[in-house]
Amino acid sequence: DSGVTQTPKHLITATGQRVTLRCSPRSGDLSVYWYQQSLDQGLQFLIQYYNGEERAKGNILERFSAQQFPDLHSELNLSSLELGDSALYFCASSVADGSSYEQYFGPGTRLTVT
């Protein structure tokens, strides 16, 4: 158990809908990362937050957004969902904002868009 929690574990929804994925980092970790794992794209970085502020953006679509709250939990919002958004979404946390710190991953949320 990495200490990172993600809810829900599974999510099935229809095209055009909007969903929110939730992540709670390990106790004491200030940095949260979101990654998407799909069969065709592999594991891709989406966005990073550190202590409530956006720090870096990766291949995140404009239909997707995220935020980190004062209690450090983070939410990833996916809207106008398309079939291609079906993937496993991971949240990871690290103690600080730096590439030297290992990231601990949550169990993931499997999103299926039908």
Added chain:
Amino acid sequence: AQKVTQAQTEISVVEKEDVTLDCVYETRDTTYYLFWYKQPPSGELVFLIRRNSFDEQNEISGRYSWNFQKSTSSFNFTITASQVVDSAVYFCALSELDTGRRALTFGSGTRLQVQP
């Protein structure tokens, strides 16, 4: 641009065999970090090791060992006396300090099947 290549898509071995998973990376940074993660069938990503670019010492942890060679931009992972529980997808990843790219760039993964 940064890139991680894991050329072996799938490897199948019989229990107790040794197996090496290859990882080759590309980066323009002089300071960077390399990682290995394991993704068992249950789906979670498990951190295995972190290595910085200035530390080329090989590392051993039980049946696991890692060989970092800066000259060939490789960070290979060897499992000695493999076990069925080692069956998983293994990912090599890179993060860069100079450019501040803190997020991990992953390779495509190597699926290891250990047969009893």
